[in-house]
Amino acid sequence: MRRILATSCAAALLIACSGDDAVTPEPVSDGGTKDVAPDTVTPPDAAADVGADAGEWTKEELAILKTLSPLGAQVPADTTNTFADNANAAKLGQMLFFDKSYSGALVVGNDGSNGGLGAVNDTGKVGCVSCHAGAGMEDNRSKPGNVSLGTDFGTRNALALVDSPYESWTNWGGRFDSQWSLPLAVSENGVIMKSSRLQIAHLLWTKYKAEYNAIFPVPLDASLDPAASDAARFPAAGKPKAANGTDGPWELNMTVGDQNIVNRIFANYGKAIQAYLRLLVSRNAPFDKYVAGDSTALDDAQKRGLHAFIGKAGCVSCHSGPAMTDGKFHALAVPQTGAHVPATDFGRYQDVPALLSSVFNTNGTYSDDVNTGKLTGLVQDVAQKGLFRTPTLRGVAKTAPYMHSGQLATLADVISYYNAGGSDPGDSGVTKDPLLKPLSLQTTESADLAKLLEALSGDPVPASLLMDTSK
Numbered sequence: 001m002r003r004i005l006a007t008s009c010a011a012a013l014l015i016a017c018s019g020d021d022a023v024t025p026e027p028v029s030d031g032g033t034k035d036v037a038p039d040t041v042t043p044p045d046a047a048a049d050v051g052a053d054a055g056e057w058t059k060e061e062l063a064i065l066k067t068l069s070p071l072g073a074q075v076p077a078d079t080t081n082t083f084a085d086n087a088n089a090a091k092l093g094q095m096l097f098f099d100k101s102y103s104g105a106l107v108v109g110n111d112g113s114n115g116g117l118g119a120v121n122d123t124g125k126v127g128c129v130s131c132h133a134g135a136g137m138e139d140n141r142s143k144p145g146n147v148s149l150g151t152d153f154g155t156r157n158a159l160a161l162v163d164s165p166y167e168s169w170t171n172w173g174g175r176f177d178s179q180w181s182l183p184l185a186v187s188e189n190g191v192i193m194k195s196s197r198l199q200i201a202h203l204l205w206t207k208y209k210a211e212y213n214a215i216f217p218v219p220l221d222a223s224l225d226p227a228a229s230d231a232a233r234f235p236a237a238g239k240p241k242a243a244n245g246t247d248g249p250w251e252l253n254m255t256v257g258d259q260n261i262v263n264r265i266f267a268n269y270g271k272a273i274q275a276y277l278r279l280l281v282s283r284n285a286p287f288d289k290y291v292a293g294d295s296t297a298l299d300d301a302q303k304r305g306l307h308a309f310i311g312k313a314g315c316v317s318c319h320s321g322p323a324m325t326d327g328k329f330h331a332l333a334v335p336q337t338g339a340h341v342p343a344t345d346f347g348r349y350q351d352v353p354a355l356l357s358s359v360f361n362t363n364g365t366y367s368d369d370v371n372t373g374k375l376t377g378l379v380q381d382v383a384q385k386g387l388f389r390t391p392t393l394r395g396v397a398k399t400a401p402y403m404h405s406g407q408l409a410t411l412a413d414v415i416s417y418y419n420a421g422g423s424d425p426g427d428s429g430v431t432k433d434p435l436l437k438p439l440s441l442q443t444t445e446s447a448d449l450a451k452l453l454e455a456l457s458g459d460p461v462p463a464s465l466l467m468d469t470s471k
Contacts, residue, residue: 050062050065050290050291050293053290053295056303061310061311064316065291067321068316068322069287069292069322070283070288070291070292071163071166071288071322071323071394072322075166075281076166078180078274078278080362080370080372081178081180081271081275082368084180084274084275086215086275088214089215089271090276090278091211091469092208092212092215092272092275092276093274093277094467094469096470097132098127098128098469098470099203099470100125100129100470101203101207101470102187102203103125103126103150103151103193103194103195104151104190104193104194104195105120105121105151105194106118106125106126107120107191108120108152113143114143115141115143115145117149126150126192128186131148131192132160135162135398135399136160136395136399137162137461138157138158138161138399139157139158142158145157146340146341146405147338147339147340147405150189150192150194151190151193151194153191156171156345156404156405157401157404157405159172160398160399161280162280162394162395163282163395164277165277165280166281166394167323167325167327167391168327168374169327169389171351171389172347172388172389173329173345173347173348173349173350173351173387173388173389173404174347174348174351174352175354175355177374178361178362179274179277180267180271180274181360183270183273184197187200188239196237197238197239197263197266198234198235198237198238198262199236200269201224201266202234202236204224204265204269215272220265221261232253233253233255234254234258234262235249235253237249238250240259260365263359263365263366264366267366270360276465280461280465281461282457282460282461283459284458284459285456285458286457287455287456288458290306298452298455301448301451301452302452302455305445305448305450308445308449312439312445313418313439313449314439315449318330323392324392324393324394324456325390325391325393327389327390329384329387329389330388330390330435331425331431331432331433332388332403332432332436333386333422333423333424333428333432334407334423335407336405338406338407341405341407345405346385346429347385347386347387347388347404348384348385348389349380349386349387352378352381352384353380355375356375361375362374362375382429386430386431386432394456394457395457395458396456397454397457412446415446415449415450416446418436419438419439419446420438421437421438422436
């Protein structure tokens with residue numbers, strides 16, 4: 001998963017974060033904002049934020065900067081996962097994140113140029129880490145790198161995981177409304193891990209029974225033991241059949257009660273992985289140091305880029321708040337081009353039905369809080385065609401390529417795309433976001449903006465969290 005620069009603010013700078021001091025600069029017809037004369041008196045607290053550089057910023061600009069930093073001391077709570085901040089759950093989640101033993105047979109083997117994980121039909125070669133091993137825990141392995149390669153080539157690239165706990169959605173199209181539900185679908189996806197919930201239940205019994213039982217109130221069912229007299233209750237592998245599919249072990253050999261037992265174990269598997277992911281946070285980026293008062297943390301080009309970010313380029317209209325994302329979905333009309341990229345990807349439009357029908361969504365049986373309201377009023381709508389999520393910009397310089405299928409190789413390419421106002425969606429069925437209009441950035445302004453984005457990378461994740469602790 002890679003990062004994507006937000007929709008340009010062609011109509012207005014829409015500050016999406018909370019706070020009484022957020023300010024919306026006045027728009028002008030060319031897509032920028034009016035120059036605002038500096039206040040004669042700068043509030044002391046705002047001036048302190050950027051040290052000796054306070055005089056370079058208007059009161060309104062300082063107010064915007066204050067909304068972008070720092071990241072909260074604690075990641076946002078997830079009440080749908082009781083174990084989200086359980087230290088032992090995080091330890092188990094780390095083990096499961098690195099464990100590859102339960103993945104299925106490779107469809108695409110390593111031909112020396114694709115980043116493949118083994119020979120065709122090899123099993124036990126794909127884990128979560130396989131597509132999340134880069135500096136931002138993004139996919140730095142698949143080649144050519146635009147879409148990720150698990151057991152087979154997927155249709156999108158794997159988004160980076162560092163700082164992802166600060167985001168309200170977890171994938172490109174909004175298929176998942178919690179961070180714990182994503183690993184469930186990934187594990188059973190035929191082109192990613194190609195496993196099944198029954199295999200995962202048996203994995204937990206065989207390798208991680210002690211860890212699991214020490215965390216979750218209902219212990220693993222003893223009949224998961226292959227030596228149990230009633231072990232036939234839980235076949236070695238299987239998952240619910242696909243729509244219009246034929247019955248398999250899940251339907252033919254299991255009672256509804258036993259299916260519910262496995263689903264609960266499966267949900268807990270995802271919740272443990274989420275507890276681990278919530279530790280993957282990077283703070284103290286040069287940008288944060290600058291806002292905190294170190295005027296030397298950014299060089300002159302980066303300071304000019306920051307002016308563009310909150311002004312002429314309007315990045316802040318969608319990359320708002322400390323996480324630098326509005327948490328919304330936008331149609332950028334990026335062409336579906338590149339190796340293994342499907343001809344059509346309607347993003348949110350095609351992802352919403354699967355989300356709403358999933359028993360693992362936040363309104364479902366396995367959510368620990370069904371009253372979040374996150375899905376209230378959500379239905380599939382043609383207006384969702386081509387909508388993709390605004391990811392965080394934190395760490396963005398380390399997570400190339402960009403866009404949902406890696407269509408743009410570099411930050412310079414992304415800035416150029418936005419500067420041109422995107423592309424013409426033609427008869428694709430996608431209505432481009434009206435905010436996406438030409439920016440009229442000069443070459444030096446584009447370069448300065450790219451330099452600023454490099455200053456959004458903070459301290460590395462502790463090495464102990466990147467260790468393979470699987471059994």
